[in-house]
Amino acid sequence: MRRSSEDTKALILRAAREHFAADGYDRATIRAIAATAGIDPSMVIRYFGSKERLFATAADIDLRLPDLGEVPRDQVGNALAAHLVDRWGDGDVLPILLRTAVTNEGAADRMRTVFAGQLAPLIIKLVDDPSEAPARAGLAATQALGFALCRHVLALPPVLAMSREETIAWLGPTFQRYLAGPR
Amino acid sequence: MRRSSEDTKALILRAAREHFAADGYDRATIRAIAATAGIDPSMVIRYFGSKERLFATAADIDLRLPDLGEVPRDQVGNALAAHLVDRWGDGDVLPILLRTAVTNEGAADRMRTVFAGQLAPLIIKLVDDPSEAPARAGLAATQALGFALCRHVLALPPVLAMSREETIAWLGPTFQRYLAGPR
DNA sequence: GTCTATAATTCGATAGAC
DNA sequence: GTCTATCGAATTATAGAC
Numbered sequence: 001m002r003r004s005s006e007d008t009k010a011l012i013l014r015a016a017r018e019h020f021a022a023d024g025y026d027r028a029t030i031r032a033i034a035a036t037a038g039i040d041p042s043m044v045i046r047y048f049g050s051k052e053r054l055f056a057t058a059a060d061i062d063l064r065l066p067d068l069g070e071v072p073r074d075q076v077g078n079a080l081a082a083h084l085v086d087r088w089g090d091g092d093v094l095p096i097l098l099r100t101a102v103t104n105e106g107a108a109d110r111m112r113t114v115f116a117g118q119l120a121p122l123i124i125k126l127v128d129d130p131s132e133a134p135a136r137a138g139l140a141a142t143q144a145l146g147f148a149l150c151r152h153v154l155a156l157p158p159v160l161a162m163s164r165e166e167t168i169a170w171l172g173p174t175f176q177r178y179l180a181g182p183r
Numbered sequence: 184m185r186r187s188s189e190d191t192k193a194l195i196l197r198a199a200r201e202h203f204a205a206d207g208y209d210r211a212t213i214r215a216i217a218a219t220a221g222i223d224p225s226m227v228i229r230y231f232g233s234k235e236r237l238f239a240t241a242a243d244i245d246l247r248l249p250d251l252g253e254v255p256r257d258q259v260g261n262a263l264a265a266h267l268v269d270r271w272g273d274g275d276v277l278p279i280l281l282r283t284a285v286t287n288e289g290a291a292d293r294m295r296t297v298f299a300g301q302l303a304p305l306i307i308k309l310v311d312d313p314s315e316a317p318a319r320a321g322l323a324a325t326q327a328l329g330f331a332l333c334r335h336v337l338a339l340p341p342v343l344a345m346s347r348e349e350t351i352a353w354l355g356p357t358f359q360r361y362l363a364g365p366r
Numbered sequence: 367g368t369c370t371a372t373a374a375t376t377c378g379a380t381a382g383a384c
Numbered sequence: 385g386t387c388t389a390t391c392g393a394a395t396t397a398t399a400g401a402c
Contacts, residue, residue: 003367
């Protein structure tokens, strides 16, 4: 079957994200990705050069964080908690990064980049004392990533069972204190 | 060189924990573990049967959680935060489990077992309403594992830079609310 | 643009000598 | 108890025909 170059690349990327999210970097083989995409394994190398570069492309995604500057200051915690439960679910980028960043140094570096480039700048606009911004952003990251880890990767039963409303009620105040509360 | 059976097993286990913690399950090869232990790769199989059983033995450790029943009720949050920063550091079990649980189903299952067998029972003694215990234990796990992940695995700079006192001051109130606070 | 065939590694695990 | 030697399987990546 003949396809356009772009179509094939998109097919491969979609399959790659699926496998990287489900199995992590090592167990996600080029062969399995190609099988899911319905093409030959050699095509993957042809288009992306190597497995490492395929991963870099697959994991280079926008976390699409909400603009917390638009919500009332006393609601930023709830807004972030809502975003966390609504958008960072299964099939999103976050599980991919979590599953890979722990064993792949390139992915860990990407995680630090995403953190520094997308989460931290967003926090700076909220904090009174700019010198406190990095620590506050880091704290928000520990709770956000910990929740995603327990819910979508480890599947801890009680965390999996929490409803959207429960999650916001519990995590919202935590984020509120980390982002805009007293230190 | 001749050693006792127990000495060799201990050598292998120590090297295995080192490699599993640093590289995760897949990248921690039996060959590399044997090289660190200074013995032949075939000895690993001889003593533990398979890589999977070696991992099960290496990861079967006591988290040695503090007995939160012995501290004043309004101090359990700080006590857990202190334990988190003091004991669950580099070289401990937690990084091993984190690095492996994300890509190895057996390790993920072990993580759920550790959670259900060690953390949850400890929480039950603190909570007034027993029906709330699982959710509260799960919430504490999200913050605890998220902190360990960001600090010891991802090495996010601001999280890495936090002192023991800062960590307790920030995380203590969070744990306090999850464990013994209003819902 | 797609495929077959295969090179070059690397891994887990086994057999058997000493 | 320890080692050498090796098997069989799986992987990434390449070369080249169509």
